Amino acid sequence: MPLAELTEALRRFRDERNWAQFHTLRNLIVSLNLEASEMLELTQWKNDAEMLALLDEPARREALADECADVLLYLLLIADTAGIDLATAAREKLGKNAEKYPVDKAWGSSRKYTELSDPDTPNRA
Amino acid sequence: MPLAELTEALRRFRDERNWAQFHTLRNLIVSLNLEASEMLELTQWKNDAEMLALLDEPARREALADECADVLLYLLLIADTAGIDLATAAREKLGKNAEKYPVDKAWGSSRKYTELSDPDTPNRA
Amino acid sequence: MPLAELTEALRRFRDERNWAQFHTLRNLIVSLNLEASEMLELTQWKNDAEMLALLDEPARREALADECADVLLYLLLIADTAGIDLATAAREKLGKNAEKYPVDKAWGSSRKYTELSDPDTPNRA
Amino acid sequence: MPLAELTEALRRFRDERNWAQFHTLRNLIVSLNLEASEMLELTQWKNDAEMLALLDEPARREALADECADVLLYLLLIADTAGIDLATAAREKLGKNAEKYPVDKAWGSSRKYTELSDPDTPNRA
Numbered sequence: 001m002p003l004a005e006l007t008e009a010l011r012r013f014r015d016e017r018n019w020a021q022f023h024t025l026r027n028l029i030v031s032l033n034l035e036a037s038e039m040l041e042l043t044q045w046k047n048d049a050e051m052l053a054l055l056d057e058p059a060r061r062e063a064l065a066d067e068c069a070d071v072l073l074y075l076l077l078i079a080d081t082a083g084i085d086l087a088t089a090a091r092e093k094l095g096k097n098a099e100k101y102p103v104d105k106a107w108g109s110s111r112k113y114t115e116l117s118d119p120d121t122p123n124r125a
Numbered sequence: 126m127p128l129a130e131l132t133e134a135l136r137r138f139r140d141e142r143n144w145a146q147f148h149t150l151r152n153l154i155v156s157l158n159l160e161a162s163e164m165l166e167l168t169q170w171k172n173d174a175e176m177l178a179l180l181d182e183p184a185r186r187e188a189l190a191d192e193c194a195d196v197l198l199y200l201l202l203i204a205d206t207a208g209i210d211l212a213t214a215a216r217e218k219l220g221k222n223a224e225k226y227p228v229d230k231a232w233g234s235s236r237k238y239t240e241l242s243d244p245d246t247p248n249r250a
Numbered sequence: 251m252p253l254a255e256l257t258e259a260l261r262r263f264r265d266e267r268n269w270a271q272f273h274t275l276r277n278l279i280v281s282l283n284l285e286a287s288e289m290l291e292l293t294q295w296k297n298d299a300e301m302l303a304l305l306d307e308p309a310r311r312e313a314l315a316d317e318c319a320d321v322l323l324y325l326l327l328i329a330d331t332a333g334i335d336l337a338t339a340a341r342e343k344l345g346k347n348a349e350k351y352p353v354d355k356a357w358g359s360s361r362k363y364t365e366l367s368d369p370d371t372p373n374r375a
Numbered sequence: 376m377p378l379a380e381l382t383e384a385l386r387r388f389r390d391e392r393n394w395a396q397f398h399t400l401r402n403l404i405v406s407l408n409l410e411a412s413e414m415l416e417l418t419q420w421k422n423d424a425e426m427l428a429l430l431d432e433p434a435r436r437e438a439l440a441d442e443c444a445d446v447l448l449y450l451l452l453i454a455d456t457a458g459i460d461l462a463t464a465a466r467e468k469l470g471k472n473a474e475k476y477p478v479d480k481a482w483g484s485s486r487k488y489t490e491l492s493d494p495d496t497p498n499r500a
Contacts, residue, residue: 292404328414329443339441358394
């Protein structure tokens with residue numbers, strides 16, 4: 001199901017419930033943050049190995065899939081409300097990131113682009 | 126560009142920079158939360174009218190599109206790392222939401238599904 | 251109860267449960283974010299008038315007090331773990347903010363300090 | 376400097392700048408979340424050892440102290456606006472937590488109180 005179809009299904013879902021009145025840009029962005037936070041809660045007190053083990057437990061794996069879905073659904077509502085084409089925005093942002101993080105400087109480094117040429121902090125790689 | 130192509134482009138971007146070592150599920154989920162928060166920052170101190178006006182300023186509108194893109198990019202990396210099909214998860218979650226929020230009970234109400242039949246709090250509609 | 255006493259009570263609470271092993275700086279910061287997000291959830295779908303009305307409902311008022319408390323408790327654990335004196339840090343930060351937001355430039359404006367002298371965007375006041 | 380004095384200093388800071396108009400409960404809670412998120416950003420891509428090393432770098436240590444301070448300052452504004460006594464709320468919440476996490480059940484376990492007696496998931500300790 002492509003993004004346009006999902007957006008169309010979301011609009012129907014919203015309008016059948018008369019919820020457009022609550023879907024201001026600000027409210028939708030708060031809700032996306034709440035869903036992102038519920039995803040973060042799945043990581044609470046867990047180290048990397050425990051996170052991987054979580055993927056083998058069907059109930060927790062489904063919980064992660066549900067949180068991913070919730071974030072996507074609010075993201076589609078935000079983009080639709082703001083008149084933003086999400087796929088285009090993502091492709092363009094990936095292009096900007098490629099400029100901010102040129103391969104030769106960013107290779108094997110987790111540093112922010114603003115710190116990539118800082119001479120005092122050697123890359124980890 | 127469908128989600129599968131974007132995911133493929135993201136993998137290339139990550140692997141050209143030798144970044145898979147940093148992309149644990151936990152780190153990716155933290156990063157998605159940080160991007161969601163940058164989107165929230167665009168709403169700081171603004172009321173609903175000011176948020177709509179923001180869409181008419183090209184620089185701020187592009188900032189919102191960029192934050193939407195950043196959230197989507199991390200979401201795709203999380204889904205890819207966890208082996209989750211994002212479009213399927215979203216369609217299924219929308220089905221669950223339809224059950225949690227039946228039209229006759231949820232119409233015009235912003236209450237959480239756990240409070241939908243609370244007799245003491247009349248729906249706002 | 252001053253902050254030092256609260257910190258002492260928190261240490262006892264943690265050590266009686268053998269929880270220090272989980273209280274890495276990173277885990278504590280994630281937990282503080284989750285508590286902040288639970289506070290944000292109390293604002294979901296609500297406008298300013300509805301937020302004020304919430305203060306008159308004892309159950310929701312207590313929920314807000316509890317979330318405030320949870321944020322403070324994690325903040326004290328973070329400061330204690332990092333060896334930061336919270337009250338001193340707050341007093342010093344207030345001093346920095348006073349420099350970043352001089353009264354004559356910031357009066358009646360909600361703009362970020364980086365945009366305070368932007369000639370194209372008149373202050374709202 | 377006790378919390379009451381800090382709150383008094385914050386009120387003066389706010390009123391000298393005519394900022395009370397922006398300090399709705401909702402706006403303050405959003406701002407607290409943004410500050411919590413800036414603290415989270417200090418952990419991005421870092422493991423526990425790297426977080427400890429951060430405490431030995433004066434600039435990053437000060438950044439952490441500043442973020443802790445920002446969270447406390449917004450927390451004090453929220454409590455002041457809502458008429459909540461923060462120290463009392465924290466002491467009472469610690470009491471509730473002690474009931475939710477009895478020592479004999481919670482010892483050495485990072486599980487949520489709702490899962491403490493789940494027979495299928497043995498405590499880690």
